[in-house]
Amino acid sequence: MLTIHNLTAGYDAADVVSDVSLEVIKGKITCLLGANGAGKTTLIRSILGLNKIRSGRVSFDGVDISSFATHDIASRGITCVPEGRRVFAKMTVRENLQAGAFLERDSDVVAERLLQVFALFPKLEERFGQLAGTMSGGEQAMLTIGRSLMSNPSLMVFDEPSLGLSPLFVKENFRIIKKINEKGMTVLLVEQNVRQTLAIAHYGYVLSQGKIVASGSVDALKDNSELRAAYFGNA
Amino acid sequence: MDLGFIAQYFVNGLVQGITYALVAVGFTLFFGVLDVIKFSHGDVLMLGAFTALALFLGLDQLASPAWLSLIIMLCIGILAMGLLGALLCKFLVLPLKESPPLNTLLITLMFGSVIRESVRLFFPNGSNPKPFPALLPEASINWGNLNLRLDSVILISTGALAIVVTHLIIQKTRIGLAIRAVAQDEETARLMGIDFKKTVLATFALGSGLAALSGISTGLYYQEINFSMGLMLGVIGFSAAVVGGLGSIYGAIVGGLLFAFLQTLGAIWFSVPAYKDVFAFAVIIILMAWRPTGLLADRSAERV
Ligand SMILES: Nc1ncnc2c1ncn2[C@@H]1O[C@H](COP(=O)(O)OP(=O)(O)OP(=O)(O)O)[C@@H](O)[C@H]1O
Numbered sequence: 001m002l003t004i005h006n007l008t009a010g011y012d013a014a015d016v017v018s019d020v021s022l023e024v025i026k027g028k029i030t031c032l033l034g035a036n037g038a039g040k041t042t043l044i045r046s047i048l049g050l051n052k053i054r055s056g057r058v059s060f061d062g063v064d065i066s067s068f069a070t071h072d073i074a075s076r077g078i079t080c081v082p083e084g085r086r087v088f089a090k091m092t093v094r095e096n097l098q099a100g101a102f103l104e105r106d107s108d109v110v111a112e113r114l115l116q117v118f119a120l121f122p123k124l125e126e127r128f129g130q131l132a133g134t135m136s137g138g139e140q141a142m143l144t145i146g147r148s149l150m151s152n153p154s155l156m157v158f159d160e161p162s163l164g165l166s167p168l169f170v171k172e173n174f175r176i177i178k179k180i181n182e183k184g185m186t187v188l189l190v191e192q193n194v195r196q197t198l199a200i201a202h203y204g205y206v207l208s209q210g211k212i213v214a215s216g217s218v219d220a221l222k223d224n225s226e227l228r229a230a231y232f233g234n235a
Numbered sequence: 236m237d238l239g240f241i242a243q244y245f246v247n248g249l250v251q252g253i254t255y256a257l258v259a260v261g262f263t264l265f266f267g268v269l270d271v272i273k274f275s276h277g278d279v280l281m282l283g284a285f286t287a288l289a290l291f292l293g294l295d296q297l298a299s300p301a302w303l304s305l306i307i308m309l310c311i312g313i314l315a316m317g318l319l320g321a322l323l324c325k326f327l328v329l330p331l332k333e334s335p336p337l338n339t340l341l342i343t344l345m346f347g348s349v350i351r352e353s354v355r356l357f358f359p360n361g362s363n364p365k366p367f368p369a370l371l372p373e374a375s376i377n378w379g380n381l382n383l384r385l386d387s388v389i390l391i392s393t394g395a396l397a398i399v400v401t402h403l404i405i406q407k408t409r410i411g412l413a414i415r416a417v418a419q420d421e422e423t424a425r426l427m428g429i430d431f432k433k434t435v436l437a438t439f440a441l442g443s444g445l446a447a448l449s450g451i452s453t454g455l456y457y458q459e460i461n462f463s464m465g466l467m468l469g470v471i472g473f474s475a476a477v478v479g480g481l482g483s484i485y486g487a488i489v490g491g492l493l494f495a496f497l498q499t500l501g502a503i504w505f506s507v508p509a510y511k512d513v514f515a516f517a518v519i520i521i522l523m524a525w526r527p528t529g530l531l532a533d534r535s536a537e538r539v
């Protein structure tokens with residue numbers, strides 16, 4: 001569904017990710033693991049058109065989107081739960097969700113999607129009129145996921161959705177991602193939380209210093225003892 | 236002092252205040268979406284007034300009735316300045332997006348001078364003040380010392396209506412949602428499918444159209460315009476936006492009205508009219524030192 005071919009990207013003089021190839025399979029959860037600074041966010045941003053790609057290419061549903069503007073990539077059905085959540089702090093919950101459905105002009109369809117999001121996150125319905133910036137971290141995490149769902153995407157990219165959340169919320173977050181996937185959503189999940197990620201993902205890639213150092217089905221990754229020692233601690 | 240007298244000052248101040256607020260709202264919008272200060276704003280206002288005047292002179296030849304001329308002047312003046320604002324944004328402001336904000340300030344300052352000098356040089360006899368036609372009805376009522384002119388009432392209502400409409404556009408429409416999203420977080424807005432450039436261009440068009448309205452109102456009220464009128468109105472509008480809290484529309488309105496109120500107060504206190512601006516600016520400076528982020532910045536929830 002999403003294929004990355006030999007992608008290189010970076011900032012200023014330095015390449016942060018180099019020659020990365022990766023494939024996200026329709027209907028599955030593909031995870032991207034790696035330590036702080038490995039280049040995960042940089043890779044995600046390149047897919048979404050927020051960072052310039054230096055070489056290589058990204059194709060989505062068979063179309064080369066490497067040179068597309070971010071809003072055009074969004075309109076093709078890729079949505080992102082960005083690192084650090086980034087809710088629109090000075091908008092209400094309702095307006096955040098409306099912004100998520102920006103590309104849908106039919107208000108009936110938007111209303112329909114709102115109901116679906118509320119079914120998943122009843123809390124958001126309670127907090128409908130609250131300013132997003134005044135919500136707790138956990139609530140904001142729900143809101144960003146809800147906001148992304150509002151665009152009715154075909155691929156959801158999560159960049160460390162559990163960062164900074166309490167263990168309980170982390171668990172809840174993974175449960176939600178699994179649930180969304182079970183309804184048919186394709187997911188690319190960037191995480192550092194290795195154990196819980198491998199518990200829900202189907203395929204995985206490990207990024208280290210900007211290069212893919214391991215990949216395969218989750219079971220194969222779990223069995224890879226070298227990786228276990230190097231990246232996963234004693235998970 | 237007599238009540239009618241005070242009411243008279245109040246009405247005059249309100250006409251001024253609304254004019255300033257229209258300019259200040261533009262500064263606030265531009266700063267909201269792009270974090271830039273566009274210093275050619277006052278000169279766009281002036282050009283709006285001159286565009287309207289040129290249209291009037293042309294329409295007068297065709298013996299167009301006053302009301303029709305006025306409507307055409309307003310529509311074309313506002314649309315033309317909206318277009319100019321969008322072009323200016325596209326070719327001067329957006330290309331400098333990654334460079335220091337000071338560069339944007341400087342380049343728009345220079346562009347403002349280009350507009351100003353062009354009007355002075357190319358408008359027939361442009362260096363002299365130009366009479367602006369009195370197109371609004373001249374009726375007025377007297378209550379004691381208050382002479383309430385119908386044109387003041389029309390100018391106040393039109394300006395207030397324009398601000399309310401702008402507010403509704405920002406708060407209730409799709410493009411308004413895009414403007415607010417971009418103002419708060421450009422990248423996330425783009426991830427939602429919002430076209431950043433289009434949104435910024437629309438914002439600049441909106442702000443510049445308001446400046447044109449402000450310029451035409453000034454012409455109608457004083458029945459005179461000149462090529463340098465945008466300098467003072469630009470500085471006042473900018474001060475009003477900053478003292479109210481740059482980025483907040485309410486702040487811009489409050490700032491604009493406050494400035495006019497201070498001028499009025501200055502005019503009453505010092506019988507020499509020239510002191511009113513000195514007084515108003517002095518108070519604004521003190522207010523800015525007291526509340527560096529603006530009067531409304533901490534209370535108003537919105538950035539745009
Ligand atoms: N805007 C930037 N300008 C310059 N260098 C950057 C920029 N953003 C990230 N980097 C560098 O790129 C490298 C990879 O950063 P990146 O954010 O992609 O890592 P990450 O894998 O997402 O890490 P984390 O798990 O901490 O989020 C780091 O060395 C970082 O310092």
Ligand SMILES: [Mg+2]
Binds near residue numbers: 040041042083159160
């Ligand atoms: Mg990251």
